[in-house]
Structures are given as structure tokens and as C-alpha cells.
Amino acid sequence: MTLARRRFDALIIGAGGAGLNAALQLADSDFRVAVVSKVFPTRSHTVAAQGGVNAALANVLPDNWHWHMFDTVKGSDWLGDQDAIEYMCREAIPTVYELEHAGVPFSRLDNGKIYQRAFGGQSQNFGGPQAARTCAAADRTGHAILHTLYQQNLRARTHFFDEYFAIDLIRDDEGAILGALVLEIENGEPLLIEAKATVLATGGCGQVFRTTSNAHINTGDGMAMALRAGIPLMDMEFFQFHPTGIAGKGMLITEGVRGEGGYLINKDGERFMERYAPNAKDLASRDVVSRAIVTEVKEGRGCGPNGDHVLLKLDHLGEEIINQRLPGIRETGRIFAGVDAAKEPLPVFPTAHYAMGGIPTDRFGRVLVPHGTGEEVVPGLYAAGECACVSVHGANRLGGNSLLDILVFGRAAGLDLREQLGRHHRPLDEASVEQAMARLNRWDRKGDGPTVRELRDAFRKAMEDHAGVFRTEEIMSEGLEQLRALREELDAVCLRDHSRIFNTARIEALELENLVDCGMAIAVSALARRESRGAHSRPDYPERDDVNWMKHTLYFREGDRLDYKPVHTRPLTVESFPPKERVY
Template sequence: MSTIPKRSFDTLIIGAGGGGLRAALQLSQADARVAVVSKVFPTRSHTVAAQGGVNAALANVVPDNWHWHMFDTVKGSDYLGDQDAIEYMCRAAPRVVYELEHFGVPFSRLDTGRIYQRAFGGQSRNFGGEQAARTCAAADRTGHAILHSLYQQNIRAKTHFFDEYFAIDLIKDQDGYFLGALAIEIASGEPILIEAKTTLIATGGAGQLFRTNTNALVNTGDGMAMALRAGMPLQDMEFFQFHPTGIAGKGMLITEGVRGEGGYLLNADGERFMERYAPNAKDLASRDVVSRAIATEVREGRGVGPNKDHVLLKLDHLGADIVKKRLPGIRDTVMTFLHIDPAETPIPVFPTAHYTMGGIPTDRFGQVVIPEQQGAEEPVPGLYSVGECACVSVHGANRLGGNSLLDILVFGRAAANHIIDHLSEQRYHRPIPEGATDVAMQRLTRWNRQGKGESVPGLRRELAKVMEDHCSVFRNEEVLQQGKDKMLEIRARIRDAYIDDHSKVFNTARIEAMELENLVEIGVATVTSALARTESRGAHSRIDYPERDDAKWMRHSLFSLDGDKMDYKPVRIKPLTVDSFPPKKRTY
């Protein structure tokens, strides 16, 4: 350990997306010494890809209320979301959006000068029967605007960035306190130990599990896998969201904002088929409902195209001016990848892997928690997590569009405030014991072995195909069991994998090999959790168990790496008051 360079900070944040940067800003403004480690330049983090907007009951367009936002989120989660955390998020939403405005986020504006809000999927109608318009948008580049503003504010606050550093594993002592992480500088290949009184994981999701997805190549579940290896369970991993409108065969995201602006879906017969699946909300039903509807249309032979393998998203009726003003990024994407103008021609779409609803279990203060006896939860000393890699759980079995940006902002801020209190009591670093980095270094040096065997790119392609074929929109026991067997086989085969490049400088082959290790563990967690849950709820749709089973399955799943063990804990439902929402049949 003495040969590894060491840097010391109050807080280490792994990941420079919206959650990590919002927490970093709060901490830096409180004069904490903050290090942000990111394997890409911060403004290349996946938050930049969020298009449609961020939810908040501002009521700038039609009457709205945080209670309605809370109800929509609980209902959207198929009643698996923890209601205390959902209430906290929805009540905090307006303040968080106004803070963004003061940070410099260039929201689109109404003629009155107020922030523009569009309708999004799963948003209820108010007492006047009007569709809620709750999603605050900066055209269709909202995530881009937020991430750049947060990065600029962090530069102003003198946050310290380790750009293009890859975090290998967490470091802890014998008492279970987390002391930082071992990372590697991608440019030089040299390891570095970053010591910190508190560590916050904000590494995003794991969409690269699937062959067709909307996620950046960097979304390989690194933080979740690090937590697993450190002895933490992962919660609700069976719930992976498929966005209903990815470009067919390619996966690029077509924002829900297209339907919020008035776009709608058509099958091969020219029918607006969502009226059959969600007679009230229609094309703005929640994402799991729309994804299943599209997949059902294709399976029953009403798909469009020579292979009848997609449906159409029509927005040409909106007019070129609306498309160019409100959806400029979507128009550019479609023209680039399909060579058509969506203002004139419908877009071919099909569900694509999009969002990890599960993750590292946390409370609403961002503290990582593990179950103890009699159902209680114990915070893990010095360890926090926020964003897509965490599971608070505000999304439950299905996330509403517009709540992902809200999630990272609300809980990034909340975690930072809790860390500030923790730091006021924790004045000194705990000593790092001898040999604390040995396991992490072994994981790094393992890829220095030379020889011939399995190919890392080949295994990654195989993994993505297995997950897409065996753990997609519709699932059953036979298909899931085959998927689990294949994932366990890939996990065994990775021990015989080798890379050809053994240089140090910009050795991306070694980074990709460690990313594959992370993806394999997340894939096993996902398919094992899905096989165990014998019901259909939200994004987890079992053909062999088509109904939701509240008597047995109103509980969160917990997957642990030790023996691939499954455990469970109850969903937190508020006592029966005006602010509580007991489970009932979910219709749109």
C-alpha cells in the first residue's frame, strides 16, 4: 500500500452525473474538501442524455399540487415505491427546480415568462379534468442544460475533479467503515488511493446489460458492482424499465416529450392502438403499460414494416414550427440516424432498455442501509449513494418520466446535507489498515496475465444478447431460468478471459474488462431477482404469473453476492391518512 499514491478529502464522490454534481456543489459551498472521480469528462456523463424534463408541481400551465405528483408516482411505481421517500421528493421538487433556475439552467419559457411545463406519461388529471403538465423542460435537452449548469457551478465552487479516472473498488476497515476507493488514472494506468471520511456512489445505471438500449457506453453498473463486492445487497434489480419509444432496431431515445406535445402511436392498420390499452391516458399512460402495448401489437402481427417488428410514432400533425421549437434534438437525431424529417414522416419505434429502477438500498438521506434483525435497517458507516445506481425507493416497479432528473437532484442535495452534518462530528480520517487495498489491486493486476482464452468483447456481446433474449419486456420461468444458467456460465468463463493490450497508457481494453466484470455481476443480480418474483408488477411482466400479488409480493427484493442469496424487506406505506395511498388496481 505504501507504493500507491494517496490523496485525502472530506468526501469522495464516484460519478459526475447530475446526482454526483448536485451533491458536490452542496458540499463545496459548505467548505468541505470534495473529490469527484469520473471515468469520462463530467459533461459526458449520462445525465446529459435526459431529454424530456424534470417533474415539479409548479402549476405554471394548469392547476397542480404535490399531492397529485405523489399519487402519480406511487401509482406509477405499481405501489412498490416507499411512500415516505416519494412524499419527500415531491414536496421538495418545486424548490429544487427554482434552485436550478438560479444555477443558470435555461428552461423554456411561457409567454408569461414562467418555466414551460409539458404533459408526460402517468400524470393524472386535476379536479377540472385537465391533464397535468408537470414536466419542466429546456426544449428536449433538459439533462444537457442541467448537467452543464451544475458543472459550471462546481468549477466556481472549486470542487476537485479527477477526470478520466476509473474507480476499481471501495476501501473499508475491519469495523465496516468505508474509507474511500482505489482508482486508476486511465491516461497513465497508475493506481491512486483516494482517502475520504465519507464516500458517495453516484455512478448511474447499467443499461449496457442489454444489446438494444438508450444508455451511454459508460453505463456499466460500476458503483452497484462495487457495493456488491463490498458486501452490500442490491434492491429490486428485477425492475428494469424499457422505454416504449426507442428508434426501432437502433435504440436511440425518442423522448416521452414527443407524446407530451401531442404525438401518438399507430400500428400497421393505422389505428391509435393505445386507446385499447389505456382508454383514459392513451399514449401518455405509464412507460411499462405503453411498452407492453407496443410489444403486444408486434407479437399479434400488427407491427409495421417488412418484418412487422415496430410501430410508428406520428408527430407530423404538430407542424414544423412546434417540432423545431420544442423538439429540436429529436428532429436532429431522427434526421441523422433515419434520414427522415419527423415533422413530415412518422418515426419507427420499439421498446428499448432504458433505466435501472433497482440499485444500492438507501434511506432518503442517501445513506446506504442494510437490513438488520426485526426488519430494522442499519446505515452503513461513511457510505452514501444517489441517483440511478441507488434505490431509495421512489420509483418502485416503474419510474415515471421526468422523475429521474428529480430523483438525482433531490437526493443528491439531501445526501450532501447529511454528509455535512456527519463531517461536523468526524473531524479526522480513520486510519487505513495495512492490506486494505490488496483485493482491489488484485482485481486490477489480474488483467496483466498473459495467455489465450475468452475474448472480453465477445463475452460482452454474448451477455447483452442473453439479457435481451431472456430478461426483456415479457418474461416467464423457463426463459428466465435459461437466462440465469447462461449468465452463471458467462461469470465462470470470465475467469479464463484475457486481453491482448498490456500497456499502461490509455489501456481502454483493461477498463472494458473491468466494466465487463461489473456487468456480469449486475446481470446475475437482475435475472436471479426476476426469476424469484412470481408475479407481474410494473416493468416486471411474467406471462406465467400475469396478476399482481400484493399478499405475497408487496416487498422489496435484496440480492447478495454471497451465494447469490435472495432476501426481502417490506414496502413502506404511510398510515391511512389523506396523504397515504393504499394499493389498488392500476388503470390508465
């Protein structure tokens, strides 16, 4: 059968904030833009970003983009690239105003200016008093932004391929990206989309861990497509965990619970945080609380029949305070843990929240690969948002900087692309198309091997146990062997349902392949980095080691190979912030 083909100037894969902001810059310039999304665009994971977006507007307290830059460099534990961070913090201001003009209903102050709230990690005057930098649209900032960008794209006549799943990038012998093979989920038909440039904006890969706060769609599709195209992933060992997710499920229980007086206990009823952080106790930083919880479980003081979680006690606060100040907590506990938090403690465990690493790009969104002693741009390929690593978050992301990242660098990719789309389409490489088709057709194989669900559950459990919060040489080495064995088993996995119409089992199989690729990148990168920095914590190497490890990791799929590249310590126009101890 002939493969259906379409041609566009630009192809955007992913319809969250990054993809839609990239698409809008192009569609507004009359380029033909295709956006491929596996779910309806306003159901992208951007809607879960409810906190807000950082920009030094100084509407509430004095502020300056340079202070925002300092906080972001410090938050990154000096692994972030200071040129990209300067660019992001400067561009935050026009980006927020652009969104305001596009119709995002930001919350307002009495004087009509955009309201800004204070978040952790924000300071005035380079580490001084608390700043108020986060612009919010009530408690649904992500959705408000996504909805506005979607509407603007409809106005600009962006072409949406809703409920299409991207299989693989198409490239030629020189490594240039020519578009992608995608699959229409409804009828199971493949479609080849040719484009002069392709933007990967597919979000994160939190589903690689058993306990995660990420939606089911976050399966690292773009990251894995890049890996299969020979492009490395950068800094994948840095994964942010939130200490209190519902045990075994992952839904976030806000830090506000502990702020209101809730506290953690082990199976003996002991307030164990007093041992790990005698001053801050339950309000210690996320990584400290997460490690303490996992240590309690590993040392046999976990709760429940399997001793695999701890308890978050808040019933002593009383129903009235819980209902007033912690809306949704009782419902979350009841539905997902079967516990009324006003009467019993909640079972909790650290939950995988955000990938700092991803596809390496420069500040224009162009994807980079090593070349000789330096780097070169992959012709025709861009990446932005959580699937990319530009790198502004380094080893640890600050609250309010994730929406900012997707908006600034989605826009930057779109703006840079506008200058690149004048040329003709490159000739299509049929061998690459056949390779992508082979990936799809592999799932037509019949047999009695393990199911997708069995292998996915085993892989995610191994990731949580061996590449999660608690990372020693022994635990991770053992885990890597398990993960490699599970990767081998993937070849034997067969589908039971081979129909074409809305065969979601086939999509889940393709997602599993992506998860396995992303998981290997995390596990291999984490084992090699023998230091503790930001979210990557090694009890056997507890200190940050700037002499040997102030560098970015690059993981290549072929042979699980690693390489490294230097951190950009030189900003664009200001003095560099030299490394210091990260204390708050």
C-alpha cells in the same frame, strides 16, 4: 511501486446531477471534496434528460406537492416508499428554486415565472384533471442543470479527477467505507483516495441490455462496487423499457411519432396493436406496447431477414409534417437504421431505458444493509441518483421524476454528510486495498481466452432475450443458466493489449465485470418475483399480488442470494395512500 494516495473529507464517484449536487453542498461549506468521473463531467448521462424536472410550483395550472406525491405513489404501482416520496415531492419546490438561483436558465412564462409543461401521469387533485408540473430549460434541461452545477463546483473549489475510473470501495473489518481505489485512465496508474465519506453517484446500467437508449458510459459501476462490498441491490427486476427504439441499436424514437399518427405493423403489414389494445391502439401505455412488439416477434410475425423487429410506419404523414413536428427523426432513422422515415417504415424494438432499482438508501442518501430484523447504515457510504434506490420510483418511474430524484437526493446526501464530516479519518485497511488492487491486476493475465467484446455481446443478448420485456418462468430459468455460464467464462477472458497509457480495453474489461454483476442482479430478482407490477410483467403471473409481493427485493452477489424487506407505506406527515388498481 508505492501506491499514490490522496486524502479528502468526502469522495464523490460520478459527476452527473446527483454527484455534482452532493459535492456542491459540501464544497460550499469548505470541506475538501473530490469528484471522480470517468468522462468529462458535462458529458455525463444527465445531459440526455431533456424533458424536465417535476415540482408542484403551480405556475401554469393549480398544483400541490401532495398531488405530486399521489401521482408518484400510483406510478410506482405502490412499491415506492411513501416517506421518501413525500420528502422528494416537498423538497422538489425549494430544489428547483435553488437551481434557479444558481443560474439554471429555465424557460419562462410571460409573467416571468418558470414555465411548466404537462407530462403523462400528472394529475390535479389526486387523479383528477391533467396537471402541468415539469420545469424545463428549453429542450436541454439536463445539460443546463449539469453545466450550472459544474460551474458552481468550480467556484466552490471542488477538486475534479476527470477521466479517472473507480475500481472498488475500500472498507475496514466493521464494514465502514474508507474511500476508493481509482485508476487514472491516461497513464494507467492507480490512486488511493481516502475519505471520511464516499458517495456513489454513478448512474444506471442500461448497457446490460443489447438494445438500450443509455449512453455507453452507463455500465453500473457504482452498483457493482456496492455488490462487491457485500451490499445488496434493491428492486433490480424493475427496468423501464421504451417500446420504440431503433432495432438492434436502441436510440429512442419519441412517442410523439405515434401521437402524430404513426403506427406499428408486423411482417404481414397488420396494425397489430388493434388486437392488444382495441381502444388506445398504438398509444397504449409503454409496457403494453413493448410486450405486444415482443409477442409479435416471438410468434414469428417479426420483420427483417431475422424476423427480430417490427416496423413503425410514418411515411403517410408526409415530409412536411415529419420535418416540422418530429425534428431529428429522419436523421436518426437514416444514420442508425439506413432508412428515410419519410419514405419507408422504421425498424423498431423495445429499448432498455431506466433502472428503478439500485443501492438501497434512506431519504438522507445513507446506504442501508439488513441487520437482525431491521436495517443499519453502512458507515461512510452514501448513494444517490439512478444507481441508488431510495425508493421513490418503486416499480415504475414517471416522466420528469428522474432529474428530480438525482437533484433532491444528491442534495440530501450532501446536507447529511455536512453533519458527519467532523470526525477523523478511520485507519486504512491495507487488506482491502490489496483486494481492490487484485481486481485491477487480474487484467494483466495473458492468454487466448474469449475477448471482452465477445463475452459482452453474448451477455447483453442473453439479458435481452431472457430478462427483458417478456418474462416467463421458462424463459427466465433458461436464461439464468446461460448468464451463469457466461459469468463463469469471464474468468477466462484475457486482454490482448497490456499497455498502461490510455488502455481503454482495460477499462472496458472492468466495465464488463460491472455489467455482469448488475445483469445477474436483474435476472435473479426477476425470476423470483411471481407477479406483474409496474415495469415487471409476467404473462404467467399477470396480476399484481399485494398479499405476497408488496415488498422490496434485495439481491446479494454472494451465492446469488435474495432477501426481502417491507415497503414503507407510512409517509412523514400525511395519510398513507392505500393500494388501488393502477389505471389511467
